[in-house]
Amino acid sequence: MSQTAIQTIQTxxxxxxxxMGRANLPLLRGELNRLELDGFLIPHEDEYNNEYLPAHNERLMWATGFTGSAGAAVVLGDRAAMFTDGRYTLQxxxxxxxxxxxxxxxxxxxDKWLRNNxxxxxxxGFDPKLHPPKAIAAIRKAVTGxxxxxISLETNPIDTAWADRPAAPKGAVVIQPDALAGKSHAEKRADIGRAIAHANADAAMITAPASIAWLLNLRGSDVRCTPLMLANAVIDAEGRVTLYTDPDKLSDTVHAHLGNEVSVTDETKLADDLTNWSGKTVMVDPVTSSAWHSQQLKAAGATVLAQQDPVALPKAKKSQAELRGTETAHRRDAVPLIRFxxxxxxxxQSGEYDEIDAAVKLETFRHATGELKDLSFETISGAGSNxxxxxxxxxxxxxxxLAPGTLYLVDSGAQYVDGTTDVTRTVPIGNATQTMREHYTLVLQGHIALAVVRFPVGTTGSNLDAxxxxxxxxxxxxxxxxxxxxVGVFLGVHEGPQRISKTPNTVALEPGMIVSNEPGFYKEGEYGIRIENLQYVTEATDxxxxxRxxxxxxxxxxxxxxxxxxxTDMLTRAERQYVDDYHARVIKEIGPELDENxxxxxSEACAPL
Incomplete structure (x- = not known):
C-alpha cells in the first residue's frame, strides 16, 4: 500500500x-476589543467534550499552536497563559x-492563575458550551475574588475571528450489530430508563457522543481515531430518546434500526426543545456536560439533578459479547504488531529509517489485516530523545x-469493528546501555505487579496505582x-469513569471493565520507556x-x-516466571498466524528468560 493511501488515516x-499563536493571537484580541472584553478562556474541549476534535473545533490550536489532547489558555489584553499537564511539559x-x-x-x-493575574x-468572557459547570463555578469564584x-457569551469570539475555519463534519452513521454489542438498543434504553426513574428523575441529558453511540448501537465518522457522531440526546424514564444531530448523517437503514422510540431532530432545535422539560427533573452530568446545558434547562424551568451520566458505568462494564470481540480484535492486531x-x-537496526518510516510501516501491517477501520490515536513514534x-x-x-545506541518507543492502537487496541513497546536500536536496561526492568516490574494483583471487590484504580x-x-x-x-469497544481509546492513577477516583473496578497497564520512565533529552498492555477486570477464583x-x-x-x-538479575523468580508464561501464551496464540520467518x-524473542 502506498504511503499516500496510508496517510488518509495519519498524516x-x-x-x-x-x-499560529503569532498570527492568530492579534486577531482574537481584536475581536475581544470589539466585544469590550478584557480576556477570554480557551479550553481544549469542544461542545462535545471529546478528546479528539474535528478540525472545525480545534480552537485552542488555532489560538496557541498547541496540538496536545489536554490543555487550556487564558488570553488577556496584554498577557496570556498556556496550561498543560505533565505529559506535555516538553511539547x-x-x-x-x-x-x-x-x-x-x-x-x-x-482559577488560581486568574485570581493572581x-x-x-x-x-x-467564556463560551458556556465548552466548559463543564463545576469548572466554571471554580473559575467564577476566582474571577469574582x-x-x-x-461573562457568558452567546458567540465564541474565536469562531468570528477564524476566517478560514474548516466546515463542520458530516460523517455517515453506521449500525453496530447487536451480536457485537451484546444487547439491542431497546434493551439498553430500557435499562437506562429504569436507572433514571430510580434516581427520581424524569429524563437524562446525554451529552457525551460515546455514550450516545453505545446506547443506540451506532458508530459515526465525525472525529478522527474515534467512531463518533457529534450529537446530543435526551432519554426519558420510559427509555424513549430524542437524538439531536444532523439528520443527513443517518440513512434510511439507520432510521429503521432506531425505530419509533427514537426520534431524530436537528441539533439546532435542542435549545427550544429543552423548554418542554419545564417543571421536570433532568439528570445532567456535571463533568461531561457543559455549563450551557444546565443554563438552558434552568432557564426553561426544569430542575437540574447533577449526577453522573447514567450510560457511563454500563458502557464501562463490557458485555460478554464485547469482551469476546475485544479478545478477537487483540489477537488480530497482534499479527501486524509482531510483524512490526x-x-x-x-x-x-540499520539506522536507515526514521520515526515516520516506522509509524508508516506499522500502519501498513495493520492495513494488511483488511479489517482496520482507523487508528485509535495518532501513533506515538519516539526515537531517542523524542x-x-x-x-x-x-x-x-x-x-x-532510529539510530544505533538509542531506544525507540512506539505507542499505537487500532480501531476494528469488534474492538479497540492500545499497546506500547520499547525496543533498543543497537546495544542498550546498562542504565537503559535497569530503567526498563523497573518499569517492567511495575507492569507485572499490576498485571498479577488480586484485590477486593470495591477497590478503585487509585488504590492500585502505587x-x-x-x-x-x-x-x-x-x-x-x-x-x-x-478503553471502549470500537469507541474511545480513553474512556471512564474508571482509571488507575494517583488522582483519587471513587469508581470501583468491576468485572468487564477494560483498563490499560502502562507504567513508564522518561529521561529528558535521552529516551523514554513505557510498557503497555490492555487488560480487563475479572473475578479471581484461583x-x-x-x-472474600x-x-x-x-x-x-x-x-x-x-x-x-x-x-534478569533484578527480577524475582515469580517475575521471571510471569514473563516466561506471558511469552509462552504469545507463541501459542499468535505463532500459528505468522509466516515462517x-x-x-x-520463538527466539519469547524464549524463556
Missing part, C-alpha cells in the same frame, strides 16, 4: 506551532511561543532517525501520567482458602517484551 505534516515549549504565553502547570489550576474591573467579572516488532529487530515526550506526535519537522510505581519509587524515579485508563470476593485482571494484548532490555523470530 505527518507540521501542524500547530508558534507561528508545549516547542509549540507555544514563550514570548506570548506563560507556561503554567494545569495541575496548579486555572486579573485586575479589578476586568471583564472575562479578583474583583473582575465573568520483527522489522524493528532486523531491518530497522521518546522522552510521553505523548509525542511525530511530524516532518521533528522526526529523528503498585506500578513502587519499583521506580524505590529508585527515586516516577512518571507524570496515569497508569491506566478505560485463591485457595480465600474468604476478589478480582483480578486478564491480559488482552499479545506481543513480546524485549528480552535484551530485561536485567516471523514465527522463527518470535
Amino acid at each position: 505527518f505534516d507540521v501542524v500547530g506551532g508558534p507561528q 508545549v515549549r516547542a509549540q507555544v511561543e514563550g514570548a506570548l504565553f506563560d507556561y503554567v502547570r494545569l495541575e496548579d489550576g486555572i 486579573l485586575r479589578e474591573g476586568e471583564k472575562i 479578583a474583583g473582575a467579572e465573568l 516488532l520483527h522489522w524493528l529487530d532486523t531491518e530497522a 521518546g522522552a515526550h510521553c505523548h509525542y506526535r511525530v511530524n516532518t519537522a521533528t522526526t529523528l532517525p 503498585l506500578a510505581r513502587h519499583p521506580l519509587w524505590q529508585a527515586g524515579l516516577d512518571y507524570d501520567h496515569g497508569t491506566g485508563h478505560g 485463591i485457595p482458602g480465600g474468604e 470476593p476478589m478480582l483480578g485482571f486478564h491480559t488482552l494484548t499479545l506481543a513480546p517484551l524485549h528480552r535484551a532490555l530485561i536485567d 516471523v514465527s522463527a523470530w518470535l
